[in-house]
Amino acid sequence: MSTARLTINLHALARNWRALDAKSAAETGAVVKADAYGLGAGPVSDALVEAGVRKFFVAVAEEGAAVREAVGSGPMIAVFSGHMEGDTDLLRQHSLVPLINSAEQLLRHFEALPDHPFGIQLDSGMNRLGMEPADWAELRDKALSRKPVLITSHLACADEPDHAMNAKQLSVFKAMTDGVKVPRSLAATGGILLGREYHFDLCRPGIGLYGGMPFDEARPVVKVDLPVIQIRDVAVGETVGYGNTWTARRPSRIATVAAGYADGLHRAIGGGIDAFASGQPCPVVGRISMDLITVDVTDLTKTPTSLRILNGHQTVDDLAEAAGTIGYEILTSLGSRYSRGYVE
Numbered sequence: 001m002s003t004a005r006l007t008i009n010l011h012a013l014a015r016n017w018r019a020l021d022a023k024s025a026a027e028t029g030a031v032v033k034a035d036a037y038g039l040g041a042g043p044v045s046d047a048l049v050e051a052g053v054r055k056f057f058v059a060v061a062e063e064g065a066a067v068r069e070a071v072g073s074g075p076m077i078a079v080f081s082g083h084m085e086g087d088t089d090l091l092r093q094h095s096l097v098p099l100i101n102s103a104e105q106l107l108r109h110f111e112a113l114p115d116h117p118f119g120i121q122l123d124s125g126m127n128r129l130g131m132e133p134a135d136w137a138e139l140r141d142k143a144l145s146r147k148p149v150l151i152t153s154h155l156a157c158a159d160e161p162d163h164a165m166n167a168k169q170l171s172v173f174k175a176m177t178d179g180v181k182v183p184r185s186l187a188a189t190g191g192i193l194l195g196r197e198y199h200f201d202l203c204r205p206g207i208g209l210y211g212g213m214p215f216d217e218a219r220p221v222v223k224v225d226l227p228v229i230q231i232r233d234v235a236v237g238e239t240v241g242y243g244n245t246w247t248a249r250r251p252s253r254i255a256t257v258a259a260g261y262a263d264g265l266h267r268a269i270g271g272g273i274d275a276f277a278s279g280q281p282c283p284v285v286g287r288i289s290m291d292l293i294t295v296d297v298t299d300l301t302k303t304p305t306s307l308r309i310l311n312g313h314q315t316v317d318d319l320a321e322a323a324g325t326i327g328y329e330i331l332t333s334l335g336s337r338y339s340r341g342y343v344e
């Protein structure tokens with residue numbers, strides 16, 4: 001092994017989907033935007049189809065084309081950014097369902113693809129995407145007369161179950177859609193965990209499938225192994241890495257591994273995490289560089305050829321906490337330099 005390796009457990013992914021599906025009475029889809037949160041839209045979507053997913057969500061039409069190739073012609077693939085200028089050919093060729101966000105998009109869709117399925121995305125308070133209540137009041141008769149296949153909205157604070165915003169958005173979404181005879185979807189991972197009244201007809205988890213919080217029963221899906229390039233002995237008082245931030249207090253052995261912040265192992269992670277040799281933790285010491293990380297392997301009895309930095313004990317959320325970010329950002333930053341392997 002000469003490059004860092006990402007191992008994605010598709011079996012754990014499928015189990016996470018089934019576990020989330022079991023928590024809701026509604027249908028459960030899957031969000032595979034951003035290359036399935038960095039884990040590979042093709043293999044991930046393929047495994048989810050096998051598990052029973054029939055509705056997929058992506059951020060932009062280009063991503064939908066890649067997912068269509070993996071899942072075949074049956075499943076629905078919906079696009080959060082809706083029908084943007086220049087999207088028409090992609091939407092038609094790959095049978096993608098745009099979730100229409102505005103009057104402008106609605107007009108564009110009806111003119112460019114009059115018989116092509118579409119959904120509606122409503123803004124229930126997040127102020128990011130979707131039609132606001134006033135737009136919707138104006139457009140709803142026109143939109144509903146063309147039979148949308150889905151109405152969605154998104155929660156801003158679902159990872160905080162006690163946040164007042166959840167109930168507020170629920171009531172806005174209901175006020176905008178009660179009585180409408182179109183399937184509705186409000187909940188992502190966090191919304192599934194809020195309980196049944198948030199589930200409506202379709203839930204659409206992302207992060208929980210990939211082993212991230214707020215789904216704390218998730219099985220870890222990703223392992224990251226880093227090859228050791230070199231090992232050296234460091235005497236008491238010597239320092240390691242940029243800025244001399246770590247000083248040896250005992251005669252130490254330092255392993256240098258081949259990955260760094262250019263591989264999504266953010267510089268801000270600093271110390272406080274481990275790299276593992278057959279399950280035994282070894283502290284990461286000194287600053288994380290662009291392509292290199294230094295690890296104190298003094299306590300190992302055997303010289304390691306690689307060290308594991310993500311495993312079932314140290315998760316994407318642990319790295320996120322050390323870096324002051326969220327698991328979503330760690331996952332989607334794991335870059336293109338890794339070789340990827342899939343456990344089926």
Ligand SMILES: *Cc1c(COP(=O)(O)O)cnc(C)c1O
Pocket residue numbers: 031033080153154187188189190204205206207208
């Ligand atoms: C990303 C996203 C999701 C999935 O959210 P998770 O928190 O990853 O489950 C669902 N809906 C929309 C609109 C999104 O942007």
